[in-house]
Amino acid sequence: MAAYRPEPDRDSRAWWERVARREFAVQECESCGTLRFPPRAFCAACRTEGWRWREIAPEGAIESWIVSHRSFAPGRHDPYPVVMVRLTAVPGCLVYGNWRGERPPEAGEPVRAVFTQVDAELTLIDWMPESSTPARSGENQANC
């Protein structure tokens, strides 16, 4: 189960709805084409508001990771790994998730998103080695 349920806001609600449909999308600026995450009204490169969703390959590389040995959040049992992933399609952006590999991550390792359905309303994105195939029920690699 999720340690905390995300609280989507007016910038992010549509993004979470796409995640629930197992789509990995970021915003693309209509003026300059810059991809961005997290969802925001303005493009930080050209400071304009027009944008569209762009589905991207749900891939990245391991930038760092930790293994938490304290129960920092309700519902989590020690120890649990969290990875920091640099998105291949949006290299300026870092995303986080739990690690679904059978072994510890490695520096720079290519990884792929795993969609984990928590319940009818909530799906989260976790990460696994690019070479693995999803095994657990309720998980499914992205479809792009």
Added chain:
Amino acid sequence: MPTVPNMPKRLLEFRDRAAIAGVGYTPFTKDSGVSTLTLACRAVLAALEDAGLTPDDLDGLATHRVGDSAPPTLVGPALGLADLSWHLDQFGGGSVSHAVVGQAALAVAAGLAETVVCYRAVNARSEFRMGGTGRGVPVSPETQYQAPYGYVAPPQQFAMYARAHMLRYGTTAEQFGTLAVTQRANAAKNPRALMRAPITLDDYLASRWIAEPFRLLDCCLETDGACAVVVTTAERARSLRRHPVLVSAAAWGGGTSHLSCPDPTVTAAAALAPRLYAQAGLGPQDIDVAELYDCFTYSVIVQLEDYGFCPKGEGGPYVASGATAPDGALPVNTHGGFLSEGYVHGVNHIAEAVSQLRGDAGDRQVPGAEVALSTSQPGYILPATSALILRRA
């Protein structure tokens, strides 16, 4: 002297205009038994007493806050201050501790106030822990992309950045540990310090995991306590009880978001440092003692690089060489820092720098200290940072 492109000439007019004329503390404990407001009032009064002033001399109050706090709007009335000509309740944790003193220095330099006390008071151990237990998740739009994974607390977040540095540059646990051991040895000479029993590198390595790669002894002490400093004009400070310590430079910087960080091993301090040094007309080679924000061991190592004391990636070997020990090239966190003195969100680092420059730091005095650097959290997590260069008048 370092140069900064397009630096406004007026920036230099601020140099040495304001001074720190007093410091005050409550005891640092694990359970103060009193309210946060009481801690704040005690530290404010202690700082005024140290300066040889009374509350009637006070016309400004400033603090920073995240979580537990006693703002000027409570402390002013509680001390019977019917009018304050300047006050500030700055949002933010350790990233803005030094910004608050910088802003008070600006206020007194501009004549908006003559005597300001900057303080921070927290019951951060007994009532409102920072460690992520017993309280809700901080509300930021970025929280939704991290908290669902159980990624919520500063030790986790800094551990993530520390591992990135280890992977990139080969920084080691032993280097983090050397810093923890050195700062504990400093705290052993500091009667205020919460943790004074010496530790060894083996003790460090044997301490339990909190969030790998961080062990218990990589982490600051959750503390109940308050600390305050009196900021006034350099002119007025010269007529007061203590030897004045001048604010030679105060600088602010941006930072990186959790979610957009081109290189997690470089902090906002790297961009701030040239501005800070240029404002003071000094460089890293001129710093006699450095009180650097040490929420975790790694925070010090990355700042040693970003403030120019060693090349990028060499902060670990620099610490391992003994350079940051009291007899090293750059004594760092002579009070023991957050790791061993206590965690009062940055103000105790400023107060220790003042003690060192006044020459009243007792057994931990760095002989002949004339110039000190003190820094805030270098801009991870909350995209902000700040720093001061202080100089003995």
